[in-house]
Amino acid sequence: xxxxxxxxxxxxxxxxxxxxxxxxxxxxxxxxxxxxxxxxxxxxxxxxxxxxxxxxxxxxxxxxxxxxxxxxxxxxxxxxxxxxxxxxxxxxxxxxxxxxxxxxxxxxxxxxxxxxxxxxxxxxxxxxxxxxxxxxxxxxxxxxxxxxxxxxxxxxxxxxxxxxxxxxxxxxxxxxxxxxxxxxxxxxxxxxxxxxxxxxxxxxxxxxxxxxxxxxxxxxxxxxxxxxxxxxxxxxxxxxxxxxxxxxxxxxxxxxxxxxxxxxxxxxxxxxxxxxxxxxxxxxxxxxxxxxxxxxxxxxxxxxxxxxxxxxxxxxxxxxxxxxxxxxxxxxxxxxxxxxxxxxxxxxxxxxxxxxxxxxxxxxxxxxxxxxxxxxxxxxxxxxxxxxxxxxxxxxxxxxxxxxxxxxxxxxxxx
Numbered sequence: 001x002x003x004x005x006x007x008x009x010x011x012x013x014x015x016x017x018x019x020x021x022x023x024x025x026x027x028x029x030x031x032x033x034x035x036x037x038x039x040x041x042x043x044x045x046x047x048x049x050x051x052x053x054x055x056x057x058x059x060x061x062x063x064x065x066x067x068x069x070x071x072x073x074x075x076x077x078x079x080x081x082x083x084x085x086x087x088x089x090x091x092x093x094x095x096x097x098x099x100x101x102x103x104x105x106x107x108x109x110x111x112x113x114x115x116x117x118x119x120x121x122x123x124x125x126x127x128x129x130x131x132x133x134x135x136x137x138x139x140x141x142x143x144x145x146x147x148x149x150x151x152x153x154x155x156x157x158x159x160x161x162x163x164x165x166x167x168x169x170x171x172x173x174x175x176x177x178x179x180x181x182x183x184x185x186x187x188x189x190x191x192x193x194x195x196x197x198x199x200x201x202x203x204x205x206x207x208x209x210x211x212x213x214x215x216x217x218x219x220x221x222x223x224x225x226x227x228x229x230x231x232x233x234x235x236x237x238x239x240x241x242x243x244x245x246x247x248x249x250x251x252x253x254x255x256x257x258x259x260x261x262x263x264x265x266x267x268x269x270x271x272x273x274x275x276x277x278x279x280x281x282x283x284x285x286x287x288x289x290x291x292x293x294x295x296x297x298x299x300x301x302x303x304x305x306x307x308x309x310x311x312x313x314x315x316x317x318x319x320x321x322x323x324x325x326x327x328x329x330x331x332x333x334x335x336x337x338x339x340x341x342x343x344x345x346x347x348x349x350x351x352x353x354x355x356x357x358x359x360x361x362x363x364x365x366x367x368x369x370x371x372x373x374x375x376x377x378x379x380x381x382x383x384x385x386x387x388x389x390x391x392x393x394x395x396x397x398x399x400x401x402x403x404x405x406x407x408x409x410x411x412x413x414x415x
Contacts, residue, residue, distance in 0.1 A: 199317045235258055
């Protein structure tokens with residue numbers, strides 16, 4: 001199959017990465033073996049836009065084993081790994097992606113994978129769905145449905161649905177218990193600090209870390225920061241989540257106050273300009289800003305570029321901005337997802353669960369296409385529980401089961 005990648009000679013390196021993932025993703029391996037026999041995606045074209053690294057590649061190969069024709073691109077220019085893209089291309093998948101793509105190249109790659117006329121869409125952040133509904137509407141009738149991986153993409157889908165603009169069913173994969181409980185909390189919590197630590201080579205213990213947003217991702221980031229010995233401040237707009245942060249042992253205050261205290265700032269909100277001009281003016285010399293939300297709009301890097309007296313690359317993935325008063329403010333990974341722009345993303349064992357949910361949700365759409373009557377679906381409870389049971393078994397753990405008497409007790413009113 002055709003495609004656009006940086007260098008096919010990198011395929012061997014990419015295959016080694018995929019093989020390592022395979023060793024640590026028993027759920028996907030089990031699904032691959034099942035799909036090879038049942039071919040649930042036979043004759044189906046799947047357009048996929050997810051961070052293009054080894055775990056995503058293994059998901060692509062799992063779907064391909066089920067008979068899917070895969071058309072693959074990344075969901076962030078800095079998270080694509082060129083050797084992994086080459087490995088997928090060498091396996092016969094059509095890949096349009098390379099690391100460091102310009103905005104024009106990134107959009108061109110999105111357009112290229114959609115031009116196949118997909119039956120199914122696997123999205124991470126909503127860029128595939130957005131282009132289908134704006135530029136390629138003529139392809140919409142052929143789409144069975146799709147799956148959305150992340151919170152930001154679901155926010156976009158829900159807005160489209162409220163406005164009556166969503167034209168095919170989408171499964172909110174991120175809402176599954178086996179996704180956000182583990183991927184968002186433990187996966188983001190670990191991988192964000194992996195990215196920060198490998199990039200800065202600075203100690204976290206004794207520093208003040210400001211976490212903007214206390215959803216599942218924010219909870220994970222704050223928990224890991226505390227474990228590394230930091231003092232943690234949480235900023236929030238939701239009073240319930242703010243109380244939760246207080247009771248979890250963290251300080252809570254507005255960003256305008258936190259900006260004066262923080263050494264590290266991590267945004268995890270899905271909103272724009274969470275750290276803006278006022279905050280930059282209040283930050284101490286040497287403050288480090290990064291983002292763990294999907295899009296690169298949470299830290300207002302554009303304002304820094306426009307108003308800084310000087311800009312300098314301090315080391316790989318660290319941009320320094322010298323303010324007029326001599327203070328330096330540092331931004332990691334251009335304000336893009338720090339765990340992928342500056343690292344390898346979530347651990348393999350975490351993505352094994354999330355991508356198993358993705359694969360089974362895509363299978364559900366194919367098998368139940370004639371029964372679906374709504375544009376936004378949650379992952380079926382039975383799919384969530386199937387993944388949980390199998391993951392628990394792979395972990396070598398067992399749980400109790402209700403006796404018939406207990407089931408009767410719980411299901412009888414006693415009235």
